[in-house]
Structures are given as structure tokens and as C-alpha cells.
Amino acid sequence: MTKDPFNPVDTEARALARSLIENARHGALGVLDTGEPVVTRVALAPEETSVLILISDLAPHTAALRARPKASLLIGEPGKGDPLAHPRITLQVEATFLEKTENLAKRYLAHQPKAQLYIGFAAFHRVRLSILSGLLNGGFGKAYKLGASDFSIST
């Protein structure tokens, strides 16, 4: 099939992408681990053009992101009926390991209050996933390719 399945990006598509990110509490992170894709759950706190995650040395994604910071993050939970009829977005991201500042902890804990129990542990790292591009699927026939600038609030 050679038909281009993507619609032109418009205000509505950008608003849906923003809403998916702002309402997300977790996502499925795909990293490359010794050549293989590996998908794990991460809890997250949304930012404007990125999301914050808190990851542990005990999880395989942490070493994988240190070795190779480019990754993919699926956000958006299905409701009832056909799981594919519900909107979701695949973000291509680049990870940066951050300093353990008070401000950052506050911002993360505002979205993930239960993480208070372990955010202070030495094995847990705060990582920013900066959005490089996105593949928005709003349901059948509603696919869009978004660039990094489509995620800015001022867009």
C-alpha cells in the first residue's frame, strides 16, 4: 500500500497531542538494549516539550538510556471497546540525566506523589525525555506526524 496515511497537522491535532501528554501519568518506554528493542513501563511528569521520568539502576532501561539516549515513548490509555479506537501518541525522545535538584523533585512529585517514598534513593535518577517528533493516532483514519515545534504551547 503506497497511500500516505497521515493527515496534515492542524490546531486540533496539536491540542490532542498536548492533552495526551498533560494527562499522562505513565508511558511505555522503548529503548535499544544490546541491539534489541525493550519496552518497559515508566511513571512520568509532563513538561512543555519533554517529560520527566524517575528511573532506577535496577531496571534495564536505565543502563540502556545511558548507553544510547534515543528512545520511544507511547502515551495514552485506551478505554472501553476497541483498544485501537482510542487516541495515543508515540514520541521519539532523547534522554538527559539531570542533577538532583529540589525544584525538579517538587515538579515530579506534583504528578507522582507516591514517588516520595523513593525519589531520594541513590539508585533513582531523574531523566528528561526531550521530544524530537511524534506519531499521533487519534483513532482509525486520524494519524498525524508531528515535529518538535508542534509540542510548544506557543505554537
Add this chain to the structure above:
Amino acid sequence: MTKDPFNPVDTEARALARSLIENARHGALGVLDTGEPVVTRVALAPEETSVLILISDLAPHTAALRARPKASLLIGEPGKGDPLAHPRITLQVEATFLEKTENLAKRYLAHQPKAQLYIGFAAFHRVRLSILSGLLNGGFGKAYKLGASDFSIST
């Protein structure tokens, strides 16, 4: 941190893995697409040591799986509270594109009745994801590495 975070696989771990797979209606599929991990949602029907998915030529994962059948599938949905306190499993899988038989369609539709609308379309393909291994995370401190044989019901 050099501590091995994995517990020895026992009956309880195998039962949790089975229950996650049997109750799953969708998962996050990670494929390798021109060298990058890409995570998308798939609807699924569980089998004993594999899961069936129905994927479209319009979605990027379909061409990616044809080019490179090894992939990763995250299964298990979080409930309330900390998203990381809820059980999930990362399956490493290998994809096989299947013949379009009546039996297979029945089995898939038993789990995904809404797919009746499009399972007959030429652009939709039935694919078996055979389980090669699994990384079970039952919540904090409850991680297990499972081999292919741990997924057999007779185990």
C-alpha cells in the same frame, strides 16, 4: 549497583505472568524501525506461548516487523496510585505473519469483537508473536526473568 535484582522464578511468578497475558486486550509493541526503537499500541488475543495481533499496512510497525521480526511487548495496565506498583511484563517476541484462515479469525475475534469491522480488509495482517523470554515486574522488589518454557501451561 551490582546487586542482581531478580528473584528465582517460582510457581507464583509463572501464574502472574500467565494471568497478565490472559487478561490482556492490548499491549505496547516495540519494534526496530530504521535503527530506532518505536513503540505503538496493538490490540491482541492471548494464546498459550504467544499472542495474536492484527496489524495494518498503514501502521509503521507492520513494515518494521516484516523487515525484522524480533520485537518487545509490554503487557499489564496500572490501576490507581503509583503506576510502578502494579504488575506488568515485558515479553521479547518473534513475529510470524500468518495465513488468513477462518479459525484464526474466530480466535482473534473472540477477544476483539470490534475488529469484525476490519479483520477482512486486505491491508490487515494476522501476526503471531511467539514468546522468547519475559521480564516480569510484580511491583517493587518483585522482578523475575522468565524463559520461553515458563509460559507453557503444562510447566
